[in-house]
Amino acid sequence: MPTLSMKEEDRDYAVSFALPGDSEGITYVIGRQSCDTRKMEGDTFDRGNLLFGGIESLVIFDDVFVPWERVFMYREHEFTGQLVEKFASYHRQSYACKVGVGDVLIGATQTVAEYNGVDRASHIRDKIIEMNHLNETLYCGSIACASEGQREPCGTYYVNTLLANVHKQNITRFPYEIARLAQDCAGGLLVTLPSERDFRSHEIGALLDKYCSARTDVPAEHRMRILRLIENITMGAAAVGYLTESMHGAGSPQAQRIMISRLINMEEKKRLAKKLCGVELNSERIPRSLRRG
């Protein structure tokens, strides 16, 4: 589907349709991700997340047959702006998904702080409170733009566009701060950690167990696993979704700022301010004959 407002000369690309993913003529060129070859090493804890992962791809449509009943837009370039605006608003509302990742990251940060033996330090506790504050603020934004939505004449519900854009703008920022705080609490071992193969090695495994533990009652392996998960979310394969997709998904930050500037009711805000400080009142009281202009 179109990703921006199009003009007459763009009309060949003003198309929107749905197809089965394996239709003839579609080519997927899979993207390269950070740490992607770790996924090919089997179930080592170096993967960080043993259960889930994802990929992105460049999708090329070359002479693909699309039945008419699956075509939603065909060269109607004059509606592309409206289509993008509505699609983007729904997509911007849907960014509660990052809050779920934030929950995992906060849980991992609390756990590593405990494994490191610093969970009672006041600044660590405060940083974890801050992470929760930011994450729940994001949750509030997603709930707000959905619950402030309106029923359309056709029966479907449309999100509150201003709040959806505000919410997405926060999504371009807060996960980065949450990730920063997670790395702060985790410590530098996050990036200097040896591989699982080294931990299993007869030669140096015992030494790594000894020097990579922070507490006698927590096995070094547990500490390594949780650090790998934080690595995965904040700079490894999952950072694609948690950070960069938060920045650019459903449009880059500037796209939301343009929408916010269009949707805010500035005249109403000015009216309220003027009323409280007496500007409006005074101008009403001045006799018409004495007013300027």
Ligand SMILES: Cc1cc2nc3c(=O)[nH]c(=O)nc-3n(C[C@H](O)[C@H](O)[C@H](O)COP(=O)(O)OP(=O)(O)OC[C@H]3O[C@@H](n4cnc5c(N)ncnc54)[C@H](O)[C@@H]3O)c2cc1C
């Ligand atoms: C991992 C990932 C997954 C994604 N998944 C989806 C998805 O499933 N569905 C979906 O719809 N989208 C998805 N997106 C978003 C989409 O792919 C684009 O990344 C997004 O629309 C931003 O476009 P872009 O990457 O080409 O960046 P650009 O548009 O090139 O933006 C780069 C910078 O240039 C600025 N810029 C661009 N054009 C102008 C201009 N004309 N004037 C001034 N400044 C400009 C932008 O503000 C930004 O700062 C995903 C993105 C990522 C990273």
